[in-house]
Amino acid sequence: GAGVSQSPSNKVTEKGKDVELRCDPISGHTALYWYRQRLGQGLEFLIYFQGNSAPDKSGLPSDRFSAERTGESVSTLTIQRTQQEDSAVYLCASSWQGYTEAFFGQGTRLTVV
Amino acid sequence: KQEVTQIPAALSVPEGENLVLNCSFTDSAIYNLQWFRQDPGKGLTSLLLIQSSQREQTSGRLNASLDKSSGRSTLYIAASQPGDSATYLCAAYNTNAGKSTFGDGTTLTVKP
Numbered sequence: 001g002a003g004v005s006q007s008p009s010n011k012v013t014e015k016g017k018d019v020e021l022r023c024d025p026i027s028g029h030t031a032l033y034w035y036r037q038r039l040g041q042g043l044e045f046l047i048y049f050q051g052n053s054a055p056d057k058s059g060l061p062s063d064r065f066s067a068e069r070t071g072e073s074v075s076t077l078t079i080q081r082t083q084q085e086d087s088a089v090y091l092c093a094s095s096w097q098g099y100t101e102a103f104f105g106q107g108t109r110l111t112v113v
Numbered sequence: 114k115q116e117v118t119q120i121p122a123a124l125s126v127p128e129g130e131n132l133v134l135n136c137s138f139t140d141s142a143i144y145n146l147q148w149f150r151q152d153p154g155k156g157l158t159s160l161l162l163i164q165s166s167q168r169e170q171t172s173g174r175l176n177a178s179l180d181k182s183s184g185r186s187t188l189y190i191a192a193s194q195p196g197d198s199a200t201y202l203c204a205a206y207n208t209n210a211g212k213s214t215f216g217d218g219t220t221l222t223v224k225p
């Protein structure tokens with residue numbers, strides 16, 4: 001596609017429910033990153049994919065968070081048993097290789113009520 | 114562990130002024146440094162990417178410089194306009210980490 005696409009753009013969920021966030025990277029981009037941005041704060045690294053393997057999962061805040069990627073395409077970030085502190089904008093970025101220019105999607109705004 | 118700092122956190126200038134945003138990083142073994150712009154409620158838009166072998170990159174009214182040895186990058190905005198109002202973030206990419214580390218950003222307000 002023309003750019004990184006994330007869906008849904010907004011998600012409101014009840015505490016304790018599971019949510020799935022989707023990221024479609026730019027076609028041909030092998031590297032894919034997930035970040036979290038709380039209101040008024042900077043970017044918090046979550047996980048990095050090179051192809052469909054995840055060399056660095058160090059940023060996942062708890063075992064309620066998981067992510068997978070199919071081939072060098074779509075990635076999903078799953079949050080189980082959501083908590084209010086999970087409320088944030090979740091941003092996805094992709095790049096041709098990890099060290100090349102990164103392009104971001106518009107993010108998914110998650111609100112846990 | 115790479116740490117990236119951006120000072121000031123916020124900056125307000127009158128329209129037409131030239132300004133400099135600062136980005137410093139602790140680990141100078143970076144592969145590249147990228148500057149982004151973020152508008153409220155939006156994702157990040159890439160502005161400039163400087164490779165470690167480069168000293169600067171220019172795009173229109175924007176000029177980014179890189180000094181690896183001192184761990185600093187600056188983003189120069191010439192003849193600022195109200196439309197430049199946004200948060201500007203820098204990100205340093207370290208090959209050994211396989212990822213970029215972001216600063217917290219500088220929020221710029223350009224007043225008409």
